[in-house]
Amino acid sequence: MTSKRRPEHQAPPEIFYNEEEAMKYTTNSRMIEIQSEMSERAIELLNLPEGTPCLILDVGCGSGLSGECLTEHGHEWFGMDISAAMLNVAREREIDGDVVLADAGQGVSFRPGTFDGVISISALQWLCNADKKYHKPQKRLYTFFSTLYASMKNGSRAVFQIYPENPQQLELITTQSVRAGFGGGVVVDYPNSTKAKKIFLCLFCGNQTPTLPQGLGTGESSQHVKYTQERSQNSFHKRQSIKKSRDWIAEKKERRKRQGKSVRPNTKYTGRKRKTHF
Amino acid sequence: MLLSRILNMRLITHNMLTSHVKGVTNGYPLIIEATEVEEKEVDFNPEFISRMMSRIEWPALVKAMEWIGKKDCLPEEPIENCEKDNDFLQKAHHALMEIEVITGSLKCPESGRKFPISNGIPNMLLNEDEV
Numbered sequence A: 001m002t003s004k005r006r007p008e009h010q011a012p013p014e015i016f017y018n019e020e021e022a023m024k025y026t027t028n029s030r031m032i033e034i035q036s037e038m039s040e041r042a043i044e045l046l047n048l049p050e051g052t053p054c055l056i057l058d059v060g061c062g063s064g065l066s067g068e069c070l071t072e073h074g075h076e077w078f079g080m081d082i083s084a085a086m087l088n089v090a091r092e093r094e095i096d097g098d099v100v101l102a103d104a105g106q107g108v109s110f111r112p113g114t115f116d117g118v119i120s121i122s123a124l125q126w127l128c129n130a131d132k133k134y135h136k137p138q139k140r141l142y143t144f145f146s147t148l149y150a151s152m153k154n155g156s157r158a159v160f161q162i163y164p165e166n167p168q169q170l171e172l173i174t175t176q177s178v179r180a181g182f183g184g185g186v187v188v189d190y191p192n193s194t195k196a197k198k199i200f201l202c203l204f205c206g207n208q209t210p211t212l213p214q215g216l217g218t219g220e221s222s223q224h225v226k227y228t229q230e231r232s233q234n235s236f237h238k239r240q241s242i243k244k245s246r247d248w249i250a251e252k253k254e255r256r257k258r259q260g261k262s263v264r265p266n267t268k269y270t271g272r273k274r275k276t277h278f
Numbered sequence B: 001m002l003l004s005r006i007l008n009m010r011l012i013t014h015n016m017l018t019s020h021v022k023g024v025t026n027g028y029p030l031i032i033e034a035t036e037v038e039e040k041e042v043d044f045n046p047e048f049i050s051r052m053m054s055r056i057e058w059p060a061l062v063k064a065m066e067w068i069g070k071k072d073c074l075p076e077e078p079i080e081n082c083e084k085d086n087d088f089l090q091k092a093h094h095a096l097m098e099i100e101v102i103t104g105s106l107k108c109p110e111s112g113r114k115f116p117i118s119n120g121i122p123n124m125l126l127n128e129d130e131v
């Protein structure tokens, strides 16, 4: 996204995610891979009870790649998305969730205490834009977070992978989430790599024993949270290995093993550069 | 084996969905007006259904079945210890997971606003003056 303008600056989401853009989510293998990787990481950060089938909300579920990951983990999910074209791709993919056409900025219209967890991949930054004359990003974010909070089970988490345009935007988002009652913090994966760096906003619903940064549970209510730009010592995992490095591969294999997937054993060749053959 | 399905609105979604039109205080349950309904077999996951029982608004599910013309498939009230009763869970599973609304609408019980369902997807988008 260095040479191209940010998608949010080009058109409102329901226009930007048209049929052509939606097609990429079935044909562009690189895009699919990145989306799935981020979904896996978001699900990991949800920290759901082991082996228990849960009900999850996917905000900006789009073509259902993230939903597919949820299904693979044995969960049921509902999705909401503002783009009919993206949802049509999800339909064609034969996905195992239910979806509604809805604008997150208008609020989450599910009953209180419905969800065991919430994920959202590359969608939330869209709410920072005023796409209509009457749009107020601050208000839309607050409407979203407060209704989302209500729809979640006490003690559950919401994990958002986001692409904030700048620190101010991240602050706009986190401020409104705190106002809505959430605790939590920001987890940054690979902070030192421009390419692999990923930002996850991890929000806690209800009074929880903190697993993420300072603030939560330190005598004050969970609404008082310090957001940190970098991952603190308290965050669940420390993953700072450079992507595709030997360590990174080993960690990934470890993670897949924990999920019960088959992986190749590590050898001295693991993570080595291969000669190019023609 | 997992059975694949095309995503259409199931009654579990209906059971959790409310009307969020501005000013509405009781937008639940949404009234189903279905013109096309399908039944599909879905793998029975007793653990999941059992977990959902405390979240399901049973009277709304009974109503939903009535609206789509399958009134007699469910007991009026959940039985005692239904979380552990396999027969009961199977019935709940059928109602929640195997019945899909393809076309029709969901009507807000308070404002009368209709949310259309087409291709199995409810359109919950609000107009400017409804937010």
Ligand SMILES: C[S@@+](CC[C@H](N)C(=O)[O-])C[C@H]1O[C@@H](n2cnc3c(N)ncnc32)[C@H](O)[C@@H]1O
Residues within 6 Å of the ligand: A013, A014, A017, A025, A035, A059, A060, A061, A062, A063, A064, A065, A066, A067, A080, A081, A082, A083, A086, A102, A103, A104, A105, A121, A122, A123, A126, A127
């Ligand atoms: C990068 S895509 C995510 C794709 C999705 N995770 C998948 O697996 O296909 C971002 C999605 O966010 C959706 N989106 C953007 N703004 C939204 C809003 N205000 N409400 C709901 N969805 C929104 C877009 O329509 C798009 O499908």
